[in-house]
Amino acid sequence: MRYLDEYRDYDSVQRMAQEIRRVSNRPWTLMEVCGGQTHTIVKSGLQELLPASITLVHGPGCPVCVTPISMIDRAVATALLPEVILCSFGDMLRVPGSTQSLLDAKSLGADVRIVYSPLDALKLARSNPQREVVFFAVGFETTAPANAMTVWQACREKLSNLSMLVSHVLVPPAMEAVLSSPQCQVQGFLAAGHACMVTGYEEYFSISRRFRVPIVVTGFEPLDLLEGVLMLVRQLEHGCAEVANQYTRAVAREGNRAAQERVSEVFEVTDRAWRGIGEIAGSGLRLRETYRSFDAEAKFDLQLEDPTESPECIAGLVLQGLRRPYDCPAFGTRCTPDAPLGAPMVSSEGACAAYFHFGRSKDDADLYMPVAAANP
Amino acid sequence: MPTFTCPLPLPTRERILLAHGGGGRLTNQLLEEIFLPAFANTALEARHDGALLSVGGARLAMTTDSYVVQPLVFPGGTIGDLAVNGTVNDLAMCGARPMALSAGFILEEGLAMDTLRQVVFSMRDAAMMAHVPIVTGDTKVVDKGKGDGIFINTSGIGVVVAPGPIGPQSVRAGDVVLVSGDLGAHGIAILSVREGLQFEGPMLSDTACLWPAVEALLSAGIEIHCLRDLTRGGLSSALNEIASAAGLHIMVQEALIPVSAVVRGACELLGLDPLYVANEGRFAVFIAEKDADRALTILRAQSVSAGAVQVGMVHERKSDRSSGIVTLRSRIGGHRVLDMMSGEQLPRIC
């Protein structure tokens, strides 16, 4: 597939990894912000190509992992309402709430449907006028334009049976939260390329200056990630702390103006709670007053008990890169993909699930060089 | 779902989830925790696609499968094709020549007769292609809303032709792993017409009878250690089942695993991994390395396995680890564990 396969080419990847080895002299701890980047790193075994002195830490950029448990509980309660069709991306169905996930609710008879796009929820609303269609609108800046356009269209069509349960979060405030933590050891960031397609990367200059960290806007294929690491290491080895763009084929400095305008017309910035991290000021989006009728939280008045998080789950520390999944006592025993205690074990991009699926633990290294290492 | 704080083994869930039918880890949990303890017998404990029985000196294989796919008709086939080929293939995976099938129908009140005709005609055609008669059957009807149009169960009997035992216990370190063609076509064909995900393209289910390919290997005298059709849970689940049953380490090469452009495009778009997508006309073969080239030539001469390739090898399970494992060498040279999928693979956006 064009603009994908070239960035997975074996020789190009080896050449980029060799250049990283050539320029890195000291140990560096880098964070890839986005869950999609984590997925590629772990799925392709990219860490093996890096010098041991470079540590990649998984960041909080996975909406499944950071969506607060109270929001999952609200989605489950809404889905169980008889008149509701609850539409969601596949990612959110297995995330554990206080007592149930959306999949559990589905087995109790809730009408929960997987959709590829919020526009599919709009179509369902048109074809089911007697039902209340609710779209579980999670995601970062990349997904906000899609949800904004869907609400804008529904408003123009005067559709009264579509609403959104909004749990949108923003990347820069989360990066600042990670950097402000006293134990933060992250020295450089691979910023989330697809979010920057929408927002551009102007906002990162002040973060880079204030915290003196280099930030490289990076893509999602192995060659992109390796080039991003190379650009970070070059800066770090020379004591620089600037913002740079590796993902130039898709990201422009100012981002996508049309998308930004629609988003700010429909949404406004608000404080948001992040699962495992806590409340971060100005770190999310909510529907503006003019679109209040599309806000499922306002539309369905539900009494929910206080959310209960598993006491054992150290998701917050993992999401901030302060702990590795296998540092958690429950990892792989009491907490597995079948019975996840916390969200990072559910999403295939959550750090814990990634480690469980793609590399059980530190001492599994013998797996990779089997007894008779025949490499046809 | 109580919060798990005590170290006792995880209790089985209180309720059946869709994921229990996905062919992954939760399906295995049902088998290990509910069915096997209840029906304990050696034939079942082999955990193979079909049970082996000896009746008056004849070695027979018996298997059964139920089909609940939605939609009933999809690009490249119908629930009827799956019902015949799926059970015939399970017999073939035991190295048995399929002899006869039964067909049990559960029809929903209000089902259009034309739909039933279409499904039954496709069963007829598939049975003819596989040279297997449908010799007995049953039909029940459930109230409207209590079924999904049509559910079909088919059982099959076959005569074991393979000389030696075929199964995970015959797999050896040093064996090679072959797959009979490109992966993921069936799962993507189904997804392409599922509500909420529509996309167009030349997707066609790969549903087909595998016996001709197995028969060709057997009649050429190839010593087959293990066969497994790659249905629910895809190649990864099949390899994991065999690795854990055999206690060995299977390593596959991502760059060698065949996936068509159409299936790759759909998997990229929906965030799916083709190694976990279902097939209905593909199987894996475990044989000694010395037989690899000859087996590939034989397979490629059959239309159903014209795309056969070697995708990996079996290694000793090093150190104290008893349980088997599957690892993958990625396209860029890194490695990862190819784990059993838990529940159904769902399209993702991030």
Place this chain on the structure above:
Amino acid sequence: MCLAVPGKIVSIQVEEYLGLRRGQIDFGGIRKEVCLDYTPEALVGDFVMVHVGFALSIVNEVEAHRVFAALREFDLLEDLETPGAG
């Protein structure tokens, strides 16, 4: 965070009712309808990055080849630095 996949615009239609731009996008052989309102200047034949049914950016073809030029430069630099062992 967000899966965005490059696809080629095969056709473009403008919906009369709300005047929205829709495009048929090809992803390595499969086709899906995608909203093009956020890439008004995209034309048939362009590649766009698509996320949850919306095109969010047009792939810059020149920039797409930049990394491969950089890789070739590494080889040149290496030859200069170690002329003997080139």
